[in-house]
């Protein structure tokens with residue numbers, strides 16, 4: 001993809017949503033860390049439903065740690081993989097209390113040491129809490145980057161490297177959210193909404209979906225099909241002669 005096309009894509013995404021942010025509800029860096037960690041392989045909606053109950057009761061490392069694994073599970077039952085996530089959450093709180101004085105650590109290395117925190121979660125925290133330029137790649141961003149041609153790659157790491165290398169500097173801070181939201185609501189996995197996509201003319205995806213046909217188009221198409229099948233008067237006459245021929249031989 002040409003650099004000017006890439007820039008044009010980001011300009012349009014920016015114009016449509018100048019201040020993109022996460023849909024995970026949070027009020028503090030620690031709440032964001034917990035919400036992002038819980039959101040792995042599940043929807044933001046289910047995480048928000050859980051944290052709306054959990055955070056009013058416990059929203060600090062010590063308060064959540066005090067709930068214990070079984071106590072925290074009660075709040076996470078509707079979150080995918082909640083058994084493992086409950087254990088990780090208590091382990092994460094313990095490490096933050098013991099090694100980081102109860103504060104969310106600010107380096108990739110220390111973040112990725114926390115149970116349940118991988119590269120993607122660390123990138124989101126570094127970007128949103130500590131203002132670092134990071135483009136975390138999740139399943140939506142992976143799909144959008146490959147379909148559009150913005151940053152093709154076979155793995156999420158390859159896509160991340162390509163995005164970091166190709167995204168113009170002024171768009172890097174928000175690229176994660178623009179691409180994620182575009183993938184979640186427009187460039188969806190099964191049937192992307194190409195006819196209403198604001199970057200349709202810039203996107204390089206070969207199999208773009210078409211707009212649904214209107215009633216008028218369907219009627220006109222049916223008329224065309226009927227006319228094409230109906231024999232002309234000359235054809236009807238010829239057909240009649242051909243049918244009559246065998247009886248004359250008898």
Ligand code: SF4
Pocket residue numbers: 147148186187188192193194197198199200201203204205208209
């Ligand atoms: S045109 Fe279609 S494939 Fe391309 S980004 Fe938009 S929704 Fe995705």
